[in-house]
Amino acid sequence: MTGTPIVEMRDIQKSFGAVQALRDVNLTLNHGEVLGLVGDNAAGKSTLMKVLSGALIPDSGGIFIESQKVHFTNPDDSRRLGIEMVYQDYALADNLDVSANVFLGREIVKWKFGSIAMMDKKSMEEQAQSLMQRLRIDIDSVRLKVENLSGGQRQAVAIGRATAFNAKVIIMDEPTAALSVAAIGKVLDLIRELKNLGSSIIVISHRLEDIYEVSDRVIVLRHGHKVADSPVSGDIREFRERIVSYMIGATDDFSGQINE
Amino acid sequence: MDSTEAAKNSPEKPSNSWTKKISAVLKFRELNVAIAFLILCLFFYWQSPDTFLKPANMAIIMRFVATFGLLAIGELFVILTGGIDLSVGSMTALTGVMVATLMVKGIGFIPALSIPLSIIIVFILASLVGLWHGFSVTKMYIPPFIITLGTWLMARGLATYITRGYPIVFNSEFPFLFLGQGDLFQIPIMFIILVVVALTSSFILNSTTLGRHIYAIGGNIEAARVSGVHVNRVRVYCYITSSFLACLVGIILASRLGQGTPTVGTAYELWAIAAAVIGGTSLFGGEGSVFGVILGAAIMGVMINGMVLLNISSYLQNVILGIVLVIAVTYDTLRRHRSK
Numbered sequence: 001m002t003g004t005p006i007v008e009m010r011d012i013q014k015s016f017g018a019v020q021a022l023r024d025v026n027l028t029l030n031h032g033e034v035l036g037l038v039g040d041n042a043a044g045k046s047t048l049m050k051v052l053s054g055a056l057i058p059d060s061g062g063i064f065i066e067s068q069k070v071h072f073t074n075p076d077d078s079r080r081l082g083i084e085m086v087y088q089d090y091a092l093a094d095n096l097d098v099s100a101n102v103f104l105g106r107e108i109v110k111w112k113f114g115s116i117a118m119m120d121k122k123s124m125e126e127q128a129q130s131l132m133q134r135l136r137i138d139i140d141s142v143r144l145k146v147e148n149l150s151g152g153q154r155q156a157v158a159i160g161r162a163t164a165f166n167a168k169v170i171i172m173d174e175p176t177a178a179l180s181v182a183a184i185g186k187v188l189d190l191i192r193e194l195k196n197l198g199s200s201i202i203v204i205s206h207r208l209e210d211i212y213e214v215s216d217r218v219i220v221l222r223h224g225h226k227v228a229d230s231p232v233s234g235d236i237r238e239f240r241e242r243i244v245s246y247m248i249g250a251t252d253d254f255s256g257q258i259n260e
Numbered sequence: 261m262d263s264t265e266a267a268k269n270s271p272e273k274p275s276n277s278w279t280k281k282i283s284a285v286l287k288f289r290e291l292n293v294a295i296a297f298l299i300l301c302l303f304f305y306w307q308s309p310d311t312f313l314k315p316a317n318m319a320i321i322m323r324f325v326a327t328f329g330l331l332a333i334g335e336l337f338v339i340l341t342g343g344i345d346l347s348v349g350s351m352t353a354l355t356g357v358m359v360a361t362l363m364v365k366g367i368g369f370i371p372a373l374s375i376p377l378s379i380i381i382v383f384i385l386a387s388l389v390g391l392w393h394g395f396s397v398t399k400m401y402i403p404p405f406i407i408t409l410g411t412w413l414m415a416r417g418l419a420t421y422i423t424r425g426y427p428i429v430f431n432s433e434f435p436f437l438f439l440g441q442g443d444l445f446q447i448p449i450m451f452i453i454l455v456v457v458a459l460t461s462s463f464i465l466n467s468t469t470l471g472r473h474i475y476a477i478g479g480n481i482e483a484a485r486v487s488g489v490h491v492n493r494v495r496v497y498c499y500i501t502s503s504f505l506a507c508l509v510g511i512i513l514a515s516r517l518g519q520g521t522p523t524v525g526t527a528y529e530l531w532a533i534a535a536a537v538i539g540g541t542s543l544f545g546g547e548g549s550v551f552g553v554i555l556g557a558a559i560m561g562v563m564i565n566g567m568v569l570l571n572i573s574s575y576l577q578n579v580i581l582g583i584v585l586v587i588a589v590t591y592d593t594l595r596r597h598r599s600k
Contacts, residue, residue: 076488087486093479095546096472104476105487107469117469 004067005030006200007052007083007169012061014047021047022058023224029169034191034201036215036232038208040247043221045204049171052202053085054078082168086175091158094147098139099128101146102161127164135160135193138186152183156190163194170194171202176210188214208240220246290552292591293539297559304566311569315446322451323516324561325554327509329454331532332539332553333461334505337498339536340465341477342545343397343404345499347411348506348532351389352525354415355382355510360428360520363436375436383507389415390503394496404499412529419522427521430514440516450512454554457505462550474498478545534581535560538588542596559584 007029014022022044029035039045050056052063054072063070065081072078075085092101103124109117128142137156139149146154155175162170175191176184184207191214194201205211211218212232220228220243228246232239305312331348338345361367362378373381389411396407430437442449465471473494476484485491509528514520539556541548560581567577 075486079488085486087483091483093476093483093546095479096476100472100476101483104472104484105489107472109469116464118467119469119472121467 003031006066008064008067009048009052010062010064012048012051012063013059014044014051014056015059021224022051024061025221025224025226027219027226029200029202031200032195032198033217034195034203034215036211036218037202037204037221038206038211038218038243038247039221042223043247044224045221046173047224048221049085049173049202049204052078052169053083053171055085079165082166083171084162084165084167084169085171086158086162086173088173088177091161092146092154095145097143097145098132098149098157099125099142101157102128102131102142102164104161106165131160131164134197135163135190137190150183151179152186155179155183155187159187159190159194163199167199169200169202171204173204174206175203176205176207184210208243209236211243212236212239218243222247222249290540290549290555293552293555293559293588297555297562300559300562300566304562304569307566308569312566317565317569319443319446319448321558321561321565323448324564325557326448326450326454327513328528328531328535328560329554329557330457330505330509330512331528332535332557333457333550334502335529335532335536336541336548336550336553337461337465337474337501338404339478339533339541339543340474340545340548341495341498342481343495343498344408344533344543345393345502345506346405346408346529347389347393347415348502348509349525349528349530350412350415350419351386351503351506352510352513352528353419353522355386355507356514356524357419357423357428357520357522358382358385359511360430360514361422363434364428364430364520379511382511383504386503386507386510387500390500391496393503394492394499397499398492398495416522423520423522425522427519429519432518434518437515437518440512440514441518450516453508453512457508458550458554461501465550470494470497475546478542478547531560534585537592538585540592542592556588 005028007027009025009027012022012025012027013020025044025048027035027048037045037049047056051058051072054075054077057073063072065083070077070081093104096104099121107117108120108123108127110120111118125142131137132139132142135156137153137160139153139157146157149157159170159172159175162172172191175187179187188210191201191203195214203211203215215232217229217231219226227249228243234242301312311317331352334348335345359378359382362373362381363375364372366372393404393407393411396402397404438449440450444452465474473484473489473491476487476489477491477494481491510525513524517524535556536548536553537543537556538559539548539552539554541553541556563581563584564577567580568574572580
């Protein structure tokens with residue numbers, strides 16, 4: 001965790017009408033780090049990540065990717081720089097198979113004639129298959145329709161899809177919400193696997209035990225302010241109590257900002 | 261060959277692969293429709309063995325399948341994206357009347373035009389109508405049901421207005437009539453057109469990115485959007501395809517009937533939708549195929565033809581077709597519900 005951070009967001013402000021969703025929020029993500037992003041509902045987590053993924057444009061503040069200042073105006077801009085977002089509930093098309101979902105919008109093409117481009121299905125299936133193997137995602141065949149997969153498998157495919165195109169930064173919005181306990185374990189394993197493979201990851205979650213399990217560091221937002229930025233440490237009970245007290249406003253910790 | 265290779269590459273347990281293959285075949289959507297079609301054919305052949313397989317009778321069925329198959333393929337493109345096009349029946353009338361007017365009389369001070377030029381002009385106008393539908397649905401957020409219902413009324417009204425309600429009749433020697441009345445080796449030209457359109461559409465839907473994006477939009481439009489699919493552009497293409505094929509049918513029917521008549525194609529949009537649904541297309545979008553849609557049209561064609569051969573009252577024929585439609589939809593809905 002040395003050198004320049006892969007992502008740096010400085011003094012991000014964003015308002016929706018009279019509501020200040022983000023007030024001078026700073027965020028850094030280091031290479032190969034898993035960062036937990038927590039906060040109560042409407043704390044500004046999703047807004048902050050939408051700013052990073054280009055879905056929202058901030059009112060002020062700057063985003064730096066590997067020290068380069070960038071301006072995102074839509075999700076394609078951020079995707080081009082290797083930032084991928086795994087959406088909470090609308091990640092996949094159920095009626096398509098795994099391979100088609102992995103390559104949706106980025107199909108491998110054999111030849112092109114105007115807007116008609118012929119797909120290379122075989123290459124896509126092979127690459128999707130090797131992606132699933134590399135990430136140890138347990139799916140019988142990449143030709144299975146997504147509607148036949150379990151909740152955990154779907155989430156795994158959604159995450160796998162985000163990593164398929166040399167993503168440097170993967171943002172996951174509530175990757176473990178609405179999953180069974182066994183499936184949660186698998187998704188957390190997958191996050192660790194991605195970290196081992198060198199990805200930098202931001203995880204938004206309400207489940208503090210998941211954050212504790214996989215994250216190196218955690219940032220807490222409350223009412224659009226960053227109220228804590230601290231390494232994940234201690235035992236789970238102590239960690240949970242500490243984070244919850246930040247979330248509900250019993251304590252504020254600005255040591256992270258002071259250190260900067 | 262493809263599937264065996266995929267099986268080799270995938271980490272499937274060998275003991276499972278056989279049962280999986282069998283269940284994959286059983287899940288093959290069009291299989292049930294194909295079996296139903298074959299049973300129907302056998303039944304009518306058994307009932308009237310002399311007439312049913314006669315080339316003349318086959319030609320009647322093929323013309324029916326061509327008409328409704330072409331309309332249903334257009335409808336399929338739109339339905340796959342979760343939309344609907346109610347204008348196609350009226351559009352066949354309008355385009356038929358227009359192509360006849362252009363060829364026979366000309367418009368205003370413009371004299372009668374050549375056959376190819378008239379056809380091209382009508383195709384362009386029909387595509388503009390499709391563009392209008394797509395634009396209204398994607399940019400103005402008007403429900404497809406409503407915007408195409410508007411065209412349903414306007415196109416029929418215009419067709420009647422242009423002709424003052426009288427058909428525009430072609431000279432019986434007119435070469436254009438070959439399109440709808442001609443045969444090639446006892447196969448009607450219009451059926452050959454259907455085959456060409458079906459192969460092209462099937463290629464687009466199965467093998468091109470455009471086709472994949474059409475299915476993706478029907479499956480999950482938000483997922484398609486965030487994946488970088490040009491959702492609106494693809495939907496506009498689908499509405500244009502539907503209007504374009506309605507125009508093709510309008511031209512063919514004008515040739516078939518030897519006249520452009522404003523009453524042609526009444527309720528054809530509903531027949532086309534019925535063919536698509538009987539062929540396994542889901543009205544919720546994302547499911548359906550060209551093969552299934554043509555089978556759906558073929559089932560309706562064979563049933564209507566067979567019922568005529570069996571001297572069933574034409575009033576009762578509609579009742580029976582309605583029952584078949586309801587059974588097809590109920591069966592499909594239950595099957596999908598069970599598999600979830």
